[in-house]
Amino acid sequence: MKVFCKYCDAYIDIEKEMFCPNCGADLSESRRMAQRIQQKKQAKEIESAFSQLKLNYDQYENYYQEAVTAMRTYHQCNENLLQNSRRAMTIIYSVLALISCAFLAVFIL
Numbered sequence: 587m588k589v590f591c592k593y594c595d596a597y598i599d600i601e602k603e604m605f606c607p608n609c610g611a612d613l614s615e616s617r618r619m620a621q622r623i624q625q626k627k628q629a630k631e632i633e634s635a636f637s638q639l640k641l642n643y644d645q646y647e648n649y650y651q652e653a654v655t656a657m658r659t660y661h662q663c664n665e666n667l668l669q670n671s672r673r674a675m676t677i678i679y680s681v682l683a684l685i686s687c688a689f690l691a692v693f694i695l
């Protein structure tokens with residue numbers, strides 16, 4: 587990490603230099619400050635990654651709810667279809683029985 591020396595404004599890499607190569611100032615305080623800034627930056631990055639993760643989770647939760655609703659609707663439609671076809675079969679069987687009765691009546695009489 588590079589900072590400006592607060593005494594002579596030289597641009598120094600504080601990870602390589604213990605003292606300012608220009609004026610000889612002790613850089614330990616600058617190093618501590620730079621580390622604190624670095625830590626805050628990392629904390630912010632973690633926080634933003636975490637909120638992104640939560641956003642993704644919420645979106646996933648929404649998709650899941652939509653899928654469950656769609657599945658229930660599909661199931662209900664199937665159920666209705668089944669009931670309707672049962673009704674239709676009952677009507678068809680009744681009509682067939684009536685026709686058979688009519689034929690029997692015609693043959694017997």
Ligand SMILES: [Zn+2]
Nearest residue numbers: 591594606609
């Ligand atoms: Zn300096």
